[in-house]
Amino acid sequence: MKNTANKKIRRILFLNPKVLYRPWPVPDDFTRYFIRIPNVTYPLLAASIRDIPDIEVEIRDFLFEEITNEKYRELIRNSDIFCINAMADVIALNIEVNIELIKRINPRSVIILGGHHATFFAEDWLKRGADFIVLREGEKSFPKLIRNLVNNETDTDIDGVMSKRTADKNKFVDRTKNIENLDETPFPMFELTDYRYYNLSRFHKGYTASIETSRGCVHNCSFCTIPVYWGNRQRIKSSERVIEEIKYLYRLGIRQIGIIDDNFFASPERDFGIFEYLVKNGFNDILFGSFLRADHVIRYPELIKMAAKAGLRKVFVGLESDNPEDIDKMGKHIGSEYVERYPEIYQTLHNLGIYVYGFYLTGFPFQERIRLPRKKVADILLYSDWKPRKFTRMSDKYNSPENFYWLRFTDQRKFDLVKSMTYFLVTLDPHIFRKDSSDHLANMLYGYYDTMKHWNFYSFVEFIHKLQKNKNDIVSETVRQFKEKTIKDFGL
Ligand code: SF4
Numbered sequence: 001m002k003n004t005a006n007k008k009i010r011r012i013l014f015l016n017p018k019v020l021y022r023p024w025p026v027p028d029d030f031t032r033y034f035i036r037i038p039n040v041t042y043p044l045l046a047a048s049i050r051d052i053p054d055i056e057v058e059i060r061d062f063l064f065e066e067i068t069n070e071k072y073r074e075l076i077r078n079s080d081i082f083c084i085n086a087m088a089d090v091i092a093l094n095i096e097v098n099i100e101l102i103k104r105i106n107p108r109s110v111i112i113l114g115g116h117h118a119t120f121f122a123e124d125w126l127k128r129g130a131d132f133i134v135l136r137e138g139e140k141s142f143p144k145l146i147r148n149l150v151n152n153e154t155d156t157d158i159d160g161v162m163s164k165r166t167a168d169k170n171k172f173v174d175r176t177k178n179i180e181n182l183d184e185t186p187f188p189m190f191e192l193t194d195y196r197y198y199n200l201s202r203f204h205k206g207y208t209a210s211i212e213t214s215r216g217c218v219h220n221c222s223f224c225t226i227p228v229y230w231g232n233r234q235r236i237k238s239s240e241r242v243i244e245e246i247k248y249l250y251r252l253g254i255r256q257i258g259i260i261d262d263n264f265f266a267s268p269e270r271d272f273g274i275f276e277y278l279v280k281n282g283f284n285d286i287l288f289g290s291f292l293r294a295d296h297v298i299r300y301p302e303l304i305k306m307a308a309k310a311g312l313r314k315v316f317v318g319l320e321s322d323n324p325e326d327i328d329k330m331g332k333h334i335g336s337e338y339v340e341r342y343p344e345i346y347q348t349l350h351n352l353g354i355y356v357y358g359f360y361l362t363g364f365p366f367q368e369r370i371r372l373p374r375k376k377v378a379d380i381l382l383y384s385d386w387k388p389r390k391f392t393r394m395s396d397k398y399n400s401p402e403n404f405y406w407l408r409f410t411d412q413r414k415f416d417l418v419k420s421m422t423y424f425l426v427t428l429d430p431h432i433f434r435k436d437s438s439d440h441l442a443n444m445l446y447g448y449y450d451t452m453k454h455w456n457f458y459s460f461v462e463f464i465h466k467l468q469k470n471k472n473d474i475v476s477e478t479v480r481q482f483k484e485k486t487i488k489d490f491g492l
Contacts, residue, residue, distance in 0.1 A: 011056045012049070012146065013079040014042035017098035018062035018072050021482045029063060029091050035289070035316070036064070036200060037258035038193045040210040041085055041114070047186035048143045052150060057192065064197035069490050076105045081149060084111065086118035086125065093479065099129040100483045104492050110149055114138050116229050120390050122162045133162040136229065137178055137215070139185050182215065182237040190249055199256060200314060204287040206255020213242045217263035222331035222393035223361065223386055226262045234266055239273045250283060259290035268300045275310035289314035295338040297345045308352035315349060319358045322373045329366050331393060343375040355379050361386045
């Protein structure tokens with residue numbers, strides 16, 4: 001393997017890259033844009049390398065932080081290792097374009113990717129220019145990799161790290177090697193995050209942080225990558241550890257916390273204890289947001305009440321559909337009795353002062369049409385197009401573009417418009433409306449205008465239609481164009 005670092009490695013940058021192209025019809029990472037919370041992994045991995053001497057570590061998030069091309073170029077030139085969380089397909093294209101840019105500006109740099117998408121598509125990412133992929137969880141393997149890079153020992157194999165050299169033998173990490181007790185993970189270096197850029201709610205004082213109190217999920221929904229990534233189990237931190245993290249953040253001035261667990265509220269006793277502690281010990285001015293399974297509202301009413309008392313004000317609920325048959329086919333195992341009670345579940349949360357973001361999934365092969373709920377089930381309802389994600393239980397059966405609903409749906413463009421209008425409303429939602437919302441809205445509208453002029457170029461759906469007709473590899477061509485434009489924009 002090439003020795004990428006003859007010079008001494010000093011500067012390690014955990015990076016959410018600058019967005020280098022205009023996505024359409026809405027920003028690619030829209031969910032994070034409107035939830036507006038920081039990355040939870042970076043402070044944790046930074047802590048895992050804190051005892052390595054002579055390195056500087058920085059966390060930057062250019063989804064929110066503005067930076068000129070000039071300054072971005074300077075930052076890239078002055079950094080040695082880039083660590084990027086490639087979490088999902090919505091950010092894949094931007095990361096790919098950034099890899100191209102980083103390698104042009106700083107060819108001797110090292111790019112490390114981690115996260116769900118990087119793990120599932122590790123070999124593809126290596127082909128697209130990444131140097132190393134940290135598979136699954138990185139607390140054990142990542143510090144070894146950094147230590148080796150600092151010491152110029154790039155030929156040493158590390159369990160859980162894939163490089164071009166090891167791509168054949170190190171395809172997937174045995175999940176049994178995951179850290180059993182999450183209390184043994186390093187205490188995150190929260191102080192490295194610049195919290196000025198985040199807020200869950202504009203109407204609540206204080207900055208916003210993210211915390212992770214557990215990993216994985218005991219359920220096995222057939223469309224979801226979480227069970228594939230972590231296995232069908234959930235490891236949890238102790239209440240003592242979670243409280244310690246919250247108190248630390250509180251001392252940093254944090255008064256809003258996004259709990260990023262895939263399945264929070266699955267350990268009702270622990271969670272009740274955490275919220276009760278906060279209420280009894282004067283930490284009652286924190287606003288919380290978390291994911292929530294709808295059935296937990298019925299199953300753990302006292303817990304939900306205590307959570308609301310402690311400051312739970314926003315929940316993100318995967319409702320998926322209000323048709324029990326759909327839910328069964330999705331393997332959600334939520335029980336039709338709960339699905340029929342979605343309106344009541346919403347009302348319970350609403351009465352407790354909790355704002356509900358509901359997510360519907362549309363486009364499964366067994367769904368005939370987009371279903372709108374007959375009664376109110378959320379304050380804001382967001383629709384996502386299902387696609388058969390790699391390794392999920394549904395992917396074997398349906399993993400071919402012909403099954404992508406948005407290809408079968410002839411009125412896709414109208415649907416995109418309707419969906420985007422929903423997103424506009426979200427942007428204007430008083431719970432998240434903020435000073436820059438109008439700018440954001442203007443940008444999005446401008447994006448529309450621009451897209452109308454260059455429909456073929458900007459519409460991803462259009463790419464797929466063309467691909468289906470086997471004309472050209474439109475996607476690769478467009479990615480190439482994005483890269484070319486970026487290189488030009490940066491004067492390279
Ligand atoms: S969709 Fe939610 S409940 Fe279902 S497996 Fe994924 S994380 Fe668990």
